[in-house]
Amino acid sequence: MSRRSAEEHAANWDLRHEDFNDNDFLYDVYSVMRRSAPFAHTDTPFLSATPGGAWVAVRYEDCYRILQDWQHFSSNPTPEASEQLAGDLVITLDPPRQQKFRKVLNPYFSPARMKALRPQIRDETDRLIDGFIEAGSGDLADVAWRQPGIVFFKYVLGMPIEDVPLCVELTDTALNGDTEEARMAAWGGLYQHLHDGITERSAQPPRDDMIDVLLSAEIDGDKLPFGDVVANAMLLVQAGLETTASAMSFAFHYLATKPEERDRLIAEPDILGRAVEELIRFGGSIHGIPRTVAKEVELNGQTFCPGESVIVNYASANRDGSVFTDADQCILDRRENRHLGFGAGVHRCLGSNLARLELQVGLEQVLARLPDFRLDPDRAPHFHGSSVTRGFRSVPVLFSPAERSAA
Template sequence: MAETSEKRPKFRFDPYSPAIDADPFPAYKVLRDEHPCFWSEEAGKWVLSRYDDVLAALQDWRTYSSAKGNLVDEFPGRAGSTLGSSDPPRHDRLRALIQSAVTKRALEHIIEPARASAKAHLAALADKPTFDLVGEYTSKLTVDLLFYLFALPEEGAAEVRENAVLMVQTDPVTRQKSPEHLAAFQWMADYAEKLVAARKLEPGDDLLSNFITAEIDGEKLLDKEVQLTVTTLIMAGIESLSGFMAIFGLNLADHPEARQALVANPALIPDAIEESLRFNTSAQRFKRTLTRDVELHGQVMKAGDAVILAYGSANRDERMFTDPDTYDIARKAKRHLGFGGGVHACLGSMIGRVATQIAYEELLKAVPEFSRVNEELDWVPSSNFRSPKRLMLRTGG
């Protein structure tokens, strides 16, 4: 065994590596099989990669705390004031108030605007032999959706999207948020602060107004909580949702038999969305901080250590999913972790599912046949998310 170890290079897992952005799955398999509780020197954090371990951590918020932030590289001042970066009981208070604002009515209200937006952007692509799925469709659709839900002024759309894209990124060289990324977060926080102040003076029938006025037993969200919640939702709603929609399109381009099945029977799109969330989710890795020592797989993780929960790896774990590296839209992948789990399961998951379903119902009607133009993709550099910066598709057979 020692002789084999000398011949093999030391295994490393660097969540900031462009190679991991491009294809994390071979490294994930090594982690699961050989290093299920792994100390990443590059990240300065532990990495959990097996489904059962990630799920157990998600369900044990007392041990795996989010109170010091849930992003692998956290923004200053965010921890403790958002759903994803707080623990019960503070988390429960925030979730109850925010959930009371995100009503079923709000979900129903996005269906027609989302469909109208999808049709409008697809009409602009008519007769084009190639198009960028990200820049010309998914990002425009998610910006439209967020601006509709929050009733935001349309003239700021381009700047909002630019800063949302920068916020999810991490510098692969310095392995942290760069001054540009931090400036984007501050810009978005200032933008949200101005929105909240204006909407408090003139509330309307929109999600931002609902956040401001939400009340349970006389308790309301603090202004800072509303601002940081809006900042986070804009980032996630624009870039993370757009990224997932793009990866869904990538999966269909790489698996034409699946695309053809959805064209023939659009009722299969919801199952295909669940399989895409399992197979290739945009939300790849999130962080927790240990409140006590934990021994796992022969390793001792100490209280105060940061732990990366690799959702993308857990979703490819053969201990949980049969033939996990196969994209199979007939699979009933209901137990995937594409939207997290436990108390921090994504509150916007239903909106994300509905928006993606509408986006692809319309796309597959307008463009029933497409394929990738480039084999090599340029990926957004991020320690949390995975999505292509551009995805050029060729229309037709």
């Protein structure tokens, strides 16, 4: 079957379309969308149940303004989408309740608390690398997909790391499953698994972890309903696993195909922090966050009416050439980089400090211990596109065998 043109896709964007397993082509479509009009439209929204489809913000400035303007572009879902939610989620709330909720959670994702996790994240990453380092070949997607889950479950959420593979599988299917039935069944399975685990935890002595925080949290003097505790734990699992894993898998693949860039990061470790930000911008693991129009508003010549759905496309915004010089190039030491990889405004990513640290440590350890890693010519990498989160499920590599760590 022949592929549709970029112009055809731009006229009615559907991220789940099979053509978008080609990531470069997707960005060609975004380029057409940005040139054509400030806002695109889609009749096939995957992030909104609005019968009339959804508007899509694709330019940086428009995306930024929408994310900042919660009074007009609310995080509250449409009535149709609300029916699919499992509870009152911090990501679907607006101030002032949203700010009160964030105030409870923010201390557990502070820069200082996350920095203190660096040794544990390094040890967990090394254990994963140890699983294949002596063989001279392995799959870096195993590191990308397992490290964030182990760190989050063991050191933040406070649940057994044995749960990680199942929760990764359920989260992945819930976001990226081939059918709506499969996606909804996975959401239900993830909710039930966490419900059972949190029920068991609620009968145990308190611990200093996120489950304990949610169980004891009070908003306006009232404890969270148990269903909201489970729903927000599920949200944190999804946010803490899928997006970071996708970004890390993309970073590993990019460096495995660009030996000069890999070698530069080894030779210039001081630019690694900027490189992490650039890989987040360039890789684009998140392609759409929904907002609901709360009050009529005009933005960049477009009038939005109450009840309409607007999808904020982070990935397209991060390739906007009016904001980023050479936007379609990955410049590892890029200095001006106000990317939207973690969003903006009151709903800016709660776990951004943890995600950055996991990415940085993951890259540090792979570069230090597998300095000559490159793609295995006999095994093709597997990219999973056609969804709101996009990344590599397999990054097979070859390298010089080395000893396991002493840890």
